[in-house]
Amino acid sequence: MARMNMIQALNSAMDVMLARDESTVIIGEDVGYFGGVFRCTDGLQRKHGEHRVLDAPIAEGGIVGSAIGMAVNGLRPIAEIQFADYIYPGYDQIVSEVARLRYRTAGDFYAPLTIRTPCGGGIRGGQTHSQSPEAIFAHVSGLKVVMPSNPFDAKGLLISAIEDDDPVIFFEPKRIYNGPFDGDPDKPAVPWTTHEKGEVPEDYYSLPIGRANIVRGGDDLTIVTYGTMVHVAEAAAERVGADAEIIDIRTMAPLDVGTIVTSVRKTGHCIVVHEATGFSGFGAEIVATVQQECFYHLEAPITRVCGWDTPYPHAFEWEYFPGQKRVAAAIRDVLEAA
Amino acid sequence: MSGKPRLHVPQPPARPGEAPDFSYVEISEAGSVDRPDVNARARDIENLAYDMVRVLDEQHTALGPWHPHLEADELIVALRFMLLTRRFDDRMLRAQRQGKISFYVQCRGEEAVAVAQTLASDPGDMLFPSYRTQGAQIARGRSVVDLMCQCLSNSKDMCKGRQLPTMYHWKRGNIFSVSGNLATQYPQAVGWAMAAAIKGEDDIAQAWIGEGSTAEADFHHALTFAAVYNAPVILNVVNNQWAISTFQGYAGGERRPFSARGLGYGVASIRVDGNDFLAVYAVTKWAADRARQGFGPTLIEQVTYRAAAHSTSDDPARYRPKDEVQQWPLGDPIERLKSHLITEGVWSEEQHAALDAEIIEQIDEGWTEALSYGSMTHGPFLDKSELFEDVFADMPTHLILQREKLRRTREEEI
Ligand SMILES: Cc1ncc(C[n+]2csc(CCOP(=O)(O)OP(=O)(O)O)c2C)c(N)n1
Numbered sequence: 037m038a039r040m041n042m043i044q045a046l047n048s049a050m051d052v053m054l055a056r057d058e059s060t061v062i063i064g065e066d067v068g069y070f071g072g073v074f075r076c077t078d079g080l081q082r083k084h085g086e087h088r089v090l091d092a093p094i095a096e097g098g099i100v101g102s103a104i105g106m107a108v109n110g111l112r113p114i115a116e117i118q119f120a121d122y123i124y125p126g127y128d129q130i131v132s133e134v135a136r137l138r139y140r141t142a143g144d145f146y147a148p149l150t151i152r153t154p155c156g157g158g159i160r161g162g163q164t165h166s167q168s169p170e171a172i173f174a175h176v177s178g179l180k181v182v183m184p185s186n187p188f189d190a191k192g193l194l195i196s197a198i199e200d201d202d203p204v205i206f207f208e209p210k211r212i213y214n215g216p217f218d219g220d221p222d223k224p225a226v227p228w229t230t231h232e233k234g235e236v237p238e239d240y241y242s243l244p245i246g247r248a249n250i251v252r253g254g255d256d257l258t259i260v261t262y263g264t265m266v267h268v269a270e271a272a273a274e275r276v277g278a279d280a281e282i283i284d285i286r287t288m289a290p291l292d293v294g295t296i297v298t299s300v301r302k303t304g305h306c307i308v309v310h311e312a313t314g315f316s317g318f319g320a321e322i323v324a325t326v327q328q329e330c331f332y333h334l335e336a337p338i339t340r341v342c343g344w345d346t347p348y349p350h351a352f353e354w355e356y357f358p359g360q361k362r363v364a365a366a367i368r369d370v371l372e373a374a
Numbered sequence: 375m376s377g378k379p380r381l382h383v384p385q386p387p388a389r390p391g392e393a394p395d396f397s398y399v400e401i402s403e404a405g406s407v408d409r410p411d412v413n414a415r416a417r418d419i420e421n422l423a424y425d426m427v428r429v430l431d432e433q434h435t436a437l438g439p440w441h442p443h444l445e446a447d448e449l450i451v452a453l454r455f456m457l458l459t460r461r462f463d464d465r466m467l468r469a470q471r472q473g474k475i476s477f478y479v480q481c482r483g484e485e486a487v488a489v490a491q492t493l494a495s496d497p498g499d500m501l502f503p504s505y506r507t508q509g510a511q512i513a514r515g516r517s518v519v520d521l522m523c524q525c526l527s528n529s530k531d532m533c534k535g536r537q538l539p540t541m542y543h544w545k546r547g548n549i550f551s552v553s554g555n556l557a558t559q560y561p562q563a564v565g566w567a568m569a570a571a572i573k574g575e576d577d578i579a580q581a582w583i584g585e586g587s588t589a590e591a592d593f594h595h596a597l598t599f600a601a602v603y604n605a606p607v608i609l610n611v612v613n614n615q616w617a618i619s620t621f622q623g624y625a626g627g628e629r630r631p632f633s634a635r636g637l638g639y640g641v642a643s644i645r646v647d648g649n650d651f652l653a654v655y656a657v658t659k660w661a662a663d664r665a666r667q668g669f670g671p672t673l674i675e676q677v678t679y680r681a682a683a684h685s686t687s688d689d690p691a692r693y694r695p696k697d698e699v700q701q702w703p704l705g706d707p708i709e710r711l712k713s714h715l716i717t718e719g720v721w722s723e724e725q726h727a728a729l730d731a732e733i734i735e736q737i738d739e740g741w742t743e744a745l746s747y748g749s750m751t752h753g754p755f756l757d758k759s760e761l762f763e764d765v766f767a768d769m770p771t772h773l774i775l776q777r778e779k780l781r782r783t784r785e786e787e788i
Contacts, residue, residue, distance in 0.1 A: 069389070070619030070693050086383040091620050093589035094556060122555060125591060160476040162538035164554025315772065344761065344776045350476070351527035351535025351750055352761040355780060362783050 040236040041228040042213045045187035046076045046152070049194035050114060052240050054084040057112065060198060063090040063103055064116030064152075073118055074154060074213060100126035100151065104134050107147035112198055120155035120207060121167045134203045135178035150197040150204045155183070156264055156311050158211035158221070158357060162350035168263070168312035168343070173205045174288040174321070180245055181288040183207040185266040186216070186233030189286060192243030200245060209263040209311075219268035219359040248292035250299070254281035257305035257370055260296055260322050262286060265309045265358070272363035278371060288318050296322065297329040304335040305370050309363055314342030336373035341366045384623035390691060394701040399677065400424075400631075401647070401703060404431035405438025409656075412664040416642040423633040423643035426677060429652035434713040440656040446720040449711065452493055452513075452651060453721075456485040456708050458733050459509045462518055463682075465737045466525055466539070470686045474749055475525045479540045481506045483681030483699065486651040486707035487612055488582070489513045494658035495580060501549045502563040502581035504556075505540045506612065510582075514547045518737060522744035529754040530747040534763070557583050557590035560609065564599045567607035567665070578606040578665040580658075585632050585675075586617020589625045593635075597673065601639040606665035608658065609636075609673045612648065614680035619693040636673030648676030649707040652714070677704065758784070 040048060053060045062077055068091035071078030081089035092099050096117055103113040117123045123130075130151070138146040157166030174181045180202055184190040190208070197204035211217050215227045228234030251266055256279040259269045266284045273280035281299050285292060300306045306326050308319040319340040326338055341358045349356055387395035407425045410418070429436050444452075463480040470478040481488065488509030492501065501510050511521060523530040525539035532543065543551035550566075553559060563581035570577045587593065588611055600607050611632045615622050625632070636643030642664065646657045654676060661672035679702040683690050715721030748754040762769060762777045769777075 066619045073618065073688070087381055090383070091624055093624050093626070094586045094617055094620075095589040095591065097591050098589065124555075162477075162541070162554065163536065164538070344780070345773060346762055346765050347536065349536045349761055350533075350538050351531070351756060352758060355758050355761055355784075361786075365783055365786065 037235050038238050039229045039234055040187045041215065041234065042184070042187045042190050042208065043074060043076050045191040045236045046194055046208065047078060047080065048236065048238065049191040049198070050077065050080060051083070053195060053198045054080060054088055056240060059110060060112045060114065061088050061090065061106065062114045062116065063092050063099055065092050065094055065099070065118045067091060067116050072116065074210065076152070077116070096122055096124070096126035097129055100129040100134070103149050104129060104137070104147045107149045108145055112148050114150045114152060114198060117151060117153040119165050120153040120169055121164045123153055123169065130173070130179070130203070130205070131176050135176045138202065139178060146201055147203055148201045150194070150200070150206055152194070152206045152208060154210035154213070155207040156209040156211055157348050157353060158217060158264065160350065160353060163347045166348040168310070170207055170288055171312060171316065171318040174318055178203070179289060180204040181207070182245060182286065183209065183263045183288065184286060185209070185212065185263055185284050186231065187228055187236050188233040189243060189249070191236055192241055193245060193286065195240065195242040196245050199242065204245065207263070211264045212267065216267045217264055218271035219357070219363075220271070221354055245287050246290040246292055247286065248295040249284045249286055250295065251282040251284050252280070254279040254303065256280060256303055257307065257367065258283060258296070258299040258303045259307045259309060259367075260285060261309040262288070263311065265311055268358070268360055269309050269363055272360045272367060275360055276364045276367045278367050280367065291321070291325070293325055293329065296326060300326050300330040301333045304333050306330070306334070306338045307341060307363070307366050307370055308338065309341045309358060311343050311358060313345045314340055315345045317342055336370045339366045339370050384621070384628055386621035386623065386694065388695050388698070390693065390695055392695055394695045394698040396701060396703050399703060400426065402426040402428060404428040405441075407438070407440065409439035409660070412660055412667060413669050414642070416637070416640050419642060420637055423637055423645055424631060426645050426647055427653045427657050428647040428650050429656060430650045430710055430714055434710065434717040436652050436714060440653055442652055442656040442659060444652070444655070446715065446718065449715055450721065452489060453708070453711050453715065454729060454733070455489045455493070455509065455513045456651070456711065457730060458518070458736070459485045459489060459512045460708060461730070461733050461737050462508070462512065462521065465741055466522070467686065469525065469741070475539050476750070477539050477686055478525065479505045479685045480682040481508055483706060484612060484614055484648065484678045485509050486654050486711070487610070487648050487676045487678060490651050490654035491580060491610065491658045494655050494662060496577070496662070498548060498577040499662070500563070500566050500577065500579045502559040502566070502579060503549060503552055504559070504582045504584060504612070505552050505554070506584070507582045508540065508542070510549055511542055511544060511547070514544070514549060516544055516547060518740040519744050522740060523747055526744060526747070526749045527756075528744070528748035529756055531756065534760045535756045556587040557592035559583070560592050560596035561599060563609070564596045564605050564607050567605040568599070568603050571603070571606055576666055578608065578662060580608040580610065582610045582612055584617055585611055585613035585622050585627060586620065586625050588632055588635065597636060597639040597641055600671035601641050604670035607671045608661045608665060609671060611673065611675045612678060613675050614678050616680050616684070616690070616694065618684045618688060631675055633673060633675035641671050641673050643673040645675045645677065647704055648678030649704040649710060651707055651711045679704070
């Protein structure tokens with residue numbers, strides 16, 4: 037075991053896979069010599085060679101499209117999109133091509149492609165370095181969508197993504213690259229070394245895609261969340277003193293419906309929390325599922341706490357971000373509604 | 375040698391610790407490149423995409439057919455704008471280091487590009503800048519206080535706190551909004567120019583992107599549409615040799631100059647010494663006249679060097695030699711114009727120092743004023759409900775409710 041932040045854990049996952057499986061390659065803007073703008077691929081080109089870790093021209097459509105071609109020809113590419121906000125030039129290749137390739141060729145062609153991309157706000161990045169676009173990928177049949185909330189999960193899930201024979205969009209909440217963030221920007225930053233999930237095996241291991249994690253057990257209400265918001269939800273539950281069961285879904289698609297449903301049937305209360313805009317957000321999918329599966333166990337309406345339905349603003353970052361206060365207010369409302 | 379395919383991995387001439395080497399930059403003699411008529415057929419002037427238009431020689435004398443013959447006072451204005459741009463950058467960099475602003479992008483070493491090209495435009499021409507084209511704002515006379523207020527996201531911020539520093543816009547000055555998404559402005563500039571042609575107006579459009587961004591599909595969309603519709607537009611590629619950590623070879627610059635990209639589309643294409651104010655001005659005027667007279671688009675590659683870091687978020691010492699800038703063969707644009715004016719006998723070191731001191735004072739005063747309108751940490755602040763404005767022309771009900779909810783959450787003690 038070693039102490040790792042999320043960047044090191046992701047780096048370790050790719051390092052392990054580059055060493056284990058020679059079909060693994062990495063391609064992306066600034067990922068080679070420089071090691072990535074967030075340093076996730078630091079040292080990998082030096083160690084594994086220039087034909088395994090490729091700097092790319094600035095063209096996300098080209099990165100995704102060529103990575104699909106490599107995948108079809110037997111490689112396991114890991115494409116990095118420098119920020120999720122810049123993934124859209126590659127969206128056509130993702131939605132129209134890689135997501136449906138297996139289906140349209142009756143399984144004759146498929147592309148084991150992983151697309152890694154940092155997402156989310158909280159870093160004063162303004163509207164082009166803060167987006168959380170997971171819902172517009174989870175909406176597309178044929179894509180697996182993952183978002184870890186800690187270094188241990190990040191490494192295990194990324195290895196599974198690389199080994200998966202289907203395309204995986206792997207979102208990395210950049211606000212928690214260096215440490216868990218409870219939603220209070222005025223508190224000093226905490227490193228991952230203080231957190232049990234900062235303990236990461238150096239060798240190979242994997243965590244199954246499609247399995248949620250119960251972050252903490254509780255009887256009064258269920259908070260379903262993922263990414264940075266896992267930590268905010270924990271802090272908010274503590275703040276209100278609620279006996280909340282917090283579920284980190286870890287993957288949006290496929291969704292671990294069983295874990296969520298079991299929990300809500302037990303607690304009778306449910307809040308869904310995500311950083312992305314609420315309207316048509318991924319929370320709507322969770323709410324619909326819970327409503328259908330747990331209707332007779334619910335003691336209060338299901339509530340969502342999400343980013344407002346506006347672009348991500350630069351100056352009003354902490355008004356936009358669904359912080360502890362908003363989550364705490366929702367917890368209280370849901371518990372009092374009974 | 376076997377005939378097997380082997381993946382080519384572009385290598386910059388030098389990495390940290392190695393000796394800088396710019397021998398790959400092909401440079402023409404000043405004054406040596408012919409200047410065709412503005413109605414020349416693109417295919418008859420293809421040499422312009424491979425040569426390099428230069429006006430200033432090593433002795434700082436202006437010569438050749440591209441010499442724009444500007445008056446001394448016009449050149450001094452240009453020098454002032456370039457110096458103002460540089461001092462503005464210096465101040466904003468310091469502000470970022472002090473934690474007053476969140477982020478900044480300098481254009482050090484590239485000031486001639488935006489300043490000369492903006493001065494060569496007409497006021498009604500629409501400019502589509504990148505985040506490194508701040509010189510266009512300066513050269514169109516924007517107050518530095520306005521620009522500072524944007525960087526501070528304060529109560530007078532033109533973007534109302536919604537954009538990262540440097541993502542300016544200026545409706546009245548005909549400068550479009552800077553996007554964080556690379557190359558998107560390129561086809562937009564073409565469309566703006568198409569609209570001018572549809573409406574029968576004389577205004578043209580001009581856009582800028584970095585050489586790295588030419589890899590984006592939008593670059594190619596722009597050239598296709600510009601060529602198909604003969605749009606009155608000037609498309610500039612600012613080749614400052616680096617795109618964050620990747621050198622220009624990663625956008626295909628190892629094989630052909632970026633200007634040559636235009637040839638395949640049948641678009642007039644020029645390669646110019648981007649640190650030679652007079653040359654940049656002259657080729658832009660040529661392209662503007664060509665567009666305005668109905669002869670269509672021009673692609674211009676400005677050969678220059680990014681003398682500073684990519685932005686405040688990176689450290690170039692990790693990927694290129696520290697002393698590369700000293701070896702850059704095309705020098706510094708401000709120094710070159712200054713030396714030219716001194717050689718011409720219309721400027722002196724003393725006048726230059728006095729101008730610099732005056733500009734620094736102007737910037738300092740501007741900064742004090744800008745800070746009086748607040749920052750992200752000190753009021754006066756923008757009204758927080760601004761967050762919900764301008765998503766649509768009319769605020770829909772769900773946003774009205776969300777605005778109300780935010781107000782309530784802020785007031786409640788939980
Ligand atoms: C679509 C998109 N992809 C990636 C980025 C991240 N990014 C910002 S600037 C930059 C490098 C741009 O280089 P270049 O076009 O050469 O312009 P320069 O910064 O050198 O002026 C990159 C990759 C982005 N902003 N938008």
